[in-house]
Amino acid sequence: MNRIGLLETLSQENIEYCENCPLAPYTTFRIGGPAGLAVFPKSSGEAVKALGAVRSSGMRYLVLGNGSNVLIDDGGFDGAVVILTGMRAFSVGNGFITADAGLSLTRLASIAAANSLTGLEFAYGIPGTVGGGVYMNAGAYGGELAQIAVSSRWYDMETGEIGEYSGAEQDFSYRHSVYMNDRKIILSATFRLAPGERDKIGAAMDDYMSRRREKQPLELPSAGSVFKRGNGFITAKLIEDAGLKGRRVGDAEVSEKHAGFIVNRGKATSADVLGLIEVVKREIRDKFGKDIECEVRYIGS
Ligand SMILES: Cc1cc2nc3c(=O)[nH]c(=O)nc-3n(C[C@H](O)[C@H](O)[C@H](O)COP(=O)(O)OP(=O)(O)OC[C@H]3O[C@@H](n4cnc5c(N)ncnc54)[C@H](O)[C@@H]3O)c2cc1C
Structure with missing residues (x-):
């Protein structure tokens, strides 16, 4: 499939895209030139179709969450950028939360709090997504996603397979995960949390947020x-x-x-x-x- 075939597939599947799309608005630095193509899947199903079409096109690609840990060149990106913030589904049950890669970490922490689940307070205020957070093993105030991410589901840009890494397979260490070493895109992740008191969880989140406001620009x-x-x-x-x-x-x-x-x-x-x-x-x-x-x-x- 060439670039035209890729655009046809996206149109047929009703997946939003933009050609020559400025990337600065999709980064928290507000820096970055245009992408040849930017694609905006709104669900895990759309993401798999979009990633599959990009893979078949052989185009150079980049995946972005909230763009809060990237510096994109002013020359832009000569390829396809798949921006995942539109895929935000989640489910909660038995102390676990499974969330799509595009859900924001702040929203994820709020969902945990609303369900009286503790373990995600530290993530409140980190302006990234579940996917970007797992990729970077985001952390703050003594917590990091490695402590609670029990598994993550991926799409492999090399083989087109969908699979899952669990536990130690995710190879977390300080600001590092297995995803930095291969061409797998995180579609969703599951977090194991513990029962907690809603008020205490909310108070800890407020405390972390006010520390951020006080210390960070x-x-x-x-x-x-x-x-x-x-x-x-x-x-x-x-x-x-x-x-x-x-x-x-x-x-x-x-x-x-x-x-x-x-x-x-x-x-x-x-x-x-x-x-x-x-x-x-x-x-x-x-x-x-x-x-x-x-x-x-x-x-x-
Ligand atoms: C004001 C501010 C405060 C911050 N505070 C913290 C903090 O306390 N702790 C902390 O750890 N970080 C912090 N960060 C950095 C950043 O928010 C985190 O690293 C966050 O996890 C990045 O997520 P993102 O969705 O924005 O990723 P992006 O910036 O979009 O992407 C980062 C990298 O992850 C890759 N990636 C993104 N999504 C996926 C996916 N689904 N599959 C595979 N690869 C993917 C991208 O290709 C890129 O290489 C802060 C940033 C800002 C601006």
Whole structure:
């Protein structure tokens, strides 16, 4: 199937798509040029059909959740971008929640709270999706998805198969999962939670959210913490100690509120952010002899 065949399949299946689609609005950095094609499945069934058609077309592809951990190049993405935030179905039963990849982590945590289930409070306020969260093993305040994700269902872009990884097969570690090593797209995930008191769960979620509001520059576009936690050091503290708060390249700025964040002051380009990342890495190496690693994923054109 070529590109025309792909568009025909999407039209026949009534799956929403957009050609030459600007990607900046689909990222929390608000940065990124156009995708040749962006596809918006609204259910797991549509996602499988869309991914299958993209696979058959042989086009280069990228999957996005909420775009909250990516820096997309200003040149855009020469290929098909499948954006999963439209697939948001979930089910709850016997202490488990199964959710489609596009459901937001904040909504997932709220669903757990509404069902008096504890274990997802930490995820409240992480602006990603179930798929992006499992892919990155998102975590905060001592919790991470690895602790509760019992299984995840995938579509394999290499073979076209649908399957499931359970338990240790997901190979979670700090900001890492098995999905970083292969070409499988997460369709849904199942989380095991424990019975809890609704009021206590809600209070913990409110507490985490107010800590975020207090410490993070949520009023400006960003992709959260740009760098990974260091081995034996707190990266944001090192950046602050290096006097880098407020340092700018173009409209990209090391946040004055949280040194781990780079914020978009208005018209930041991907080159501005990449330039600033290099400045920060170099200064931390020169001042403290430490190498720091990016958590945000750069998507080249
Ligand atoms: C203000 C702010 C605060 C943040 N706080 C935290 C925090 O406390 N803890 C934390 O861990 N992160 C945090 N983040 C980063 C981010 O929200 C998480 O990494 C989140 O899990 C990313 O999810 P997403 O849906 O936005 O993924 P995206 O950014 O859309 O994608 C990230 C990567 O996952 C891949 N991917 C996405 N969906 C799928 C899928 N279904 N199958 C396979 N691959 C997929 C993408 O291809 C990409 O490589 C923060 C970000 C912001 C902007």
